[in-house]
Amino acid sequence: MIVKEIYIDAPAPLVYSFLTEPAKVVQWIGLDADVNPRPGGLFRLPMVGSDVMRGNFVEVVPNSKVTFTWGFEGEGHALPAGSTLVEITLKPEGTGTRLKLVHREVPPDWAPAHDAGWGYCLARLELVVRGGHAPPFDPPRGPNAETVS
16 A cells, blocks of 8 residues: 655645646646546546556545546556555645545555655646646656556
8 A cells, every 4th residue: 555645735625626627637647637526437547658547536525535446558457447546635734735645455566666656746746736837747667567656
């Protein structure tokens, strides 16, 4: 299990919009975003190369929680589409928001790459929520991962 926590100096509704609106999602993760934030709705992100992350939303609680499945499209991936679960919770803290990400069911050999990838992506999220511009998406790669995020 991967657990990441960050503080973002912005209100929860603004942070939430970067988890659920395609034009905002793509600013911090992936090369494109096809997201339909409702239970059962698609969560699909073309990554680097030919890798495409695909899952479905499981739970969507406006301004406080987003849960979706995670894995990679196509035959033969060691981490198939929808095979893991990502839960992101948002809690108001002072003038900002405490974001906690928990990625469950990640195989041990994939954990280091995904841990690094989530660190990279959450730093980008914090930057763009505050109004900054992230450089082109280029996550770190791990030895056992086609791509990471």
